[in-house]
Each structure stands twice: as C-alpha cells, then as structure tokens.
Amino acid sequence: MKINENFLKIQSSYLFSNIAKKVNAYTAANPDKPIIRLGIGDVTRPLAGECISAMHRAVDEMADEKTFMGYPPEYGHKWLLEAIRDNDYKARGVDIDISEIFVSDGAKSDCGNIGDIFSQENKVAVCDPVYPVYVDTNVMAGRSGDFVNGGWSNIRYMPCTAENGFLPEIPKEKVDIIYLCFPNNPTGMAITKDELKKWVDYANENSAVILYDSAYEAFITEENVPHSIFEIEGAKTCAIEFRSFSKTAGFTGVRCGYTVIPHELKAGGTELNALWARRQATKFNGVSYITQRAAEACYTEEGKKQIRETIAYYQKNAQVIYNGLKDCGFTVYGAVNSPYVWLKTPGDMGSWEFFDTLLHEIQVVGTPGEGFGPSGEGYFRLTAFGSAENTAKAVERIKNYFGK
Ligand code: MLT
Numbered sequence: 001m002k003i004n005e006n007f008l009k010i011q012s013s014y015l016f017s018n019i020a021k022k023v024n025a026y027t028a029a030n031p032d033k034p035i036i037r038l039g040i041g042d043v044t045r046p047l048a049g050e051c052i053s054a055m056h057r058a059v060d061e062m063a064d065e066k067t068f069m070g071y072p073p074e075y076g077h078k079w080l081l082e083a084i085r086d087n088d089y090k091a092r093g094v095d096i097d098i099s100e101i102f103v104s105d106g107a108k109s110d111c112g113n114i115g116d117i118f119s120q121e122n123k124v125a126v127c128d129p130v131y132p133v134y135v136d137t138n139v140m141a142g143r144s145g146d147f148v149n150g151g152w153s154n155i156r157y158m159p160c161t162a163e164n165g166f167l168p169e170i171p172k173e174k175v176d177i178i179y180l181c182f183p184n185n186p187t188g189m190a191i192t193k194d195e196l197k198k199w200v201d202y203a204n205e206n207s208a209v210i211l212y213d214s215a216y217e218a219f220i221t222e223e224n225v226p227h228s229i230f231e232i233e234g235a236k237t238c239a240i241e242f243r244s245f246s247k248t249a250g251f252t253g254v255r256c257g258y259t260v261i262p263h264e265l266k267a268g269g270t271e272l273n274a275l276w277a278r279r280q281a282t283k284f285n286g287v288s289y290i291t292q293r294a295a296e297a298c299y300t301e302e303g304k305k306q307i308r309e310t311i312a313y314y315q316k317n318a319q320v321i322y323n324g325l326k327d328c329g330f331t332v333y334g335a336v337n338s339p340y341v342w343l344k345t346p347g348d349m350g351s352w353e354f355f356d357t358l359l360h361e362i363q364v365v366g367t368p369g370e371g372f373g374p375s376g377e378g379y380f381r382l383t384a385f386g387s388a389e390n391t392a393k394a395v396e397r398i399k400n401y402f403g404k
Pocket of ligand 1: 039040041042108131185
C-alpha cells in the first residue's frame with residue numbers, strides 16, 4: 001500500500017485548525033481570561049426565523065410516511081434550484097438554467113473538489129494572500145510542484161498588496177486555472193465590473209477557466225461591484241461560480257451552497273458541466289431535504305428581510321472594527337463590501353507575532369496574514385462575525401493596548 005505522497009508535502013495542519021489549537025492551549029492554561037474570537041469567519045447570529053420554521057415543517061414531513069423522503073436529488077430539489085435561478089441570477093439580469101446549478105454542502109467543499117475535473121498538467125494561478133483551500137487542494141492533487149522559497153513551484157502567485165489596491169495583476173504568461181474570490185477573503189477588498197471584465201477577456205483569450213468564489217457577495221454595498229461573475233459579458237464561456245448560504249444566511253453549521261457551471265463552458269468540445277455532474281453523482285450524496293427547505297426559505301420576502309437584518313448587523317461590526325482601528329492609527333482595508341477587515345500590523349511586527357501579542361496580552365483572536373500566503377506577512381485579518389458586544393470590546397482592548 002502506498003499513500004498519496006502529496007499529502008506529505010503540505011503543512012500537517014490546516015490554517016484554522018492550527019489557530020484553534022493555539023487558542024485552546026492558551027485557554028487551558030488561562031481559564032480565567034475570556035477570549036474574544038474574531039479569527040475564523042464563523043457566524044454567531046441565530047438562523048432567520050423563516051429558515052427555522054421551514055426546517056420544522058420539513059422535519060414533520062420526514063416524520064410522516066406519506067411525505068417522508070429518502071435520498072435527495074443529486075443536484076438539488078427543483079424548487080430550490082428555481083429559487084436560486086430567479087433570485088440570485090434572473091433578478092440581476094443573468095440567464096442561468098437550473099441544469100447549470102449544483103446544490104452542495106458548501107463552497108469550501110466545491111472549491112476543493114472541483115480540481116477532480118481538471119488535468120494535473122494545468123498551471124494554476126492564485127491571489128496572494130489567498131483562502132488556503134485553493135492552494136492546499138491543488139497540492140493534494142499533485143498540481144503544485146515543490147515548496148521552494150516560501151511558495152509552490154508550479155503555482156503562479158499573484159501578489160495583492162497595498163500598492164496594487166489588493167487586486168491581482170493579469171499574468172503576462174498563460175495560466176490555465178485562475179482562482180478569484182471577490183469580495184476577497186482574506187483582504188475584504190472587492191473588484192469592479194470593469195476590472196473583472198479584464199479577467200474574463202484574459203480567460204477567454206487564453207482558454208483558461210476562472211474559478212470564482214462569490215461566498216461574500218451578500219456584503220456588497222457598492223453599485224459597480226458585481227455579485228456574480230456571470231454579470232460580466234463573456235463569463236459563461238470561461239467561469240465557474242461558487243456560492244454559499246454560510247455567510248449570507250448563517251448556514252456555517254447547517255451546510256448548504258451551490259456551484260454554477262454554464263453549458264457554454266467547454267474544454268476541447270467537452271462540457272465541464274457534464275464532468276461535474278458525473279463527479280457529484282458518484283462522490284456526493286446530495287443535501288438533506290430539511291436543509292434545502294431552509295435554503296429555499298431564504299428567498300421568501302420575509303426570509304430576505306430577516307437575512308438582510310443579520311447582514312446589516314455584521315456590516316455594522318465591520319464598521320466598528322474599521323473605524324476603531326483607524327482612530328487608533330492602524331492602516332485598515334476591507335469592511336465596505338465585506339465582513340473582513342485587513343489591517344497592517346504596527347511597525348515591523350510579523351503577523352504571527354501580532355497574533356501572539358493579541359492572544360496573550362488582550363485575549364483577542366484574529367488570523368495572521370502570513371497564514372494566507374507570503375504577501376500576507378505584515379497583515380492581520382479580523383472578522384465582523386462576532387457579537388456586537390464582543391466586537392466593541394475587542395476594539396477597545398486593541399485601542400487601550402496600542403495607545404489611544
Ligand atoms: C475563513 O475564515 O476564511 C472562512 O470562514 C473559512 C471558510 O469559510 O471555510
């Protein structure tokens with residue numbers, strides 16, 4: 001028996017597991033010091049009442065022989081697919097067919113699993129800093145090359161720094177698979193329609209595919225920022241989009257998302273939609289009926305209203321962090337179209353050093369920028385997904401410790 005040796009190449013622990021271990025060790029040693037967790041982007045507000053009611057009804061249906069259901073349809077119930085099509089696409093002037101939508105247990109799984117349908121020979125491009133799932137899953141798949149000088153030899157890193165406004169520059173050479181996440185995790189920065197059009201044109205001209213993670217679209221506040229890559233002309237022949245109910249509707253513990261693969265997206269005459277359909281039918285058992293009913297309830301008028309209220313709550317937290325840190329002299333980014341605030345660490349402080357200082361001195365947990373890639377060094381991410389009370393408290397602690 002031989003193992004997949006690619007697993008030996010990656011760090012033994014996933015970024016957020018690593019942070020959780022450090023925080024748990026600190027808590028065990030200091031049980032009297034309560035921690036405020038603004039690290040992993042995990043929601044804290046309860047589910048919308050509409051979703052809860054829909055789940056209760058669905059449970060009752062499962063309890064009755066006449067309405068009980070076994071395996072769900074592989075790609076999602078028709079009524080959920082239609083609700084997604086009508087509300088997330090048609091309402092924005094985008095024509096997507098329900099056969100192009102695949103309901104799943106979340107964007108993380110889909111972003112990781114999508115690699116199954118691509119050859120190992122593809123050249124992958126990622127933003128730097130980047131959500132670690134895109135890189136780690138390519139390492140596991142044997143697409144990364146070797147780890148040299150802080151990066152993978154066969155992965156093209158596209159630095160996103162203060163100098164370029166945290167927007168990646170289009171590669172001069174040909175790459176095959178481009179991961180883009182906007183509004184961005186981790187920097188919280190967004191891309192305009194005009195800027196995204198340049199990527200769509202590059203991908204079409206170079207027979208590349210854009211894997212577009214749009215998990216944070218619900219936080220967009222600015223007009224010229226697209227919610228979907230399919231709002232951009234030409235995207236249907238070059239893009240796959242990942243969406244999630246996690247951050248939109250607080251489903252991190254419920255688990256539901258979806259992926260859109262247009263029929264027009266082809267490689268050598270083969271539809272990628274067909275490959276993903278085949279992959280999912282074999283390896284994925286679908287999303288539970290109860291969960292899909294909860295997801296459907298997000299699209300009722302009342303559901304939309306309740307969800308918007310929760311998003312507004314987190315958006316307010318983002319402003320509290322952003323303004324509080326700015327007042328305190330920090331250089332801060334993000335927050336406007338995103339639940340993430342990206343800050344420059346003070347002086348020459350490394351991002352893990354800043355993490356340790358915040359944990360040990362004021363018991364606030366964030367995410368070190370370096371954990372997202374080499375260009376994240378010297379930066380730090382705080383999430384707006386905490387409670388309003390804890391968010392205000394964390395900002396106060398930072399202000400008191402760092403001077404103002
Ligand atoms: C994050 O903190 O970056 C996200 O919560 C991770 C995720 O959504 O998987």
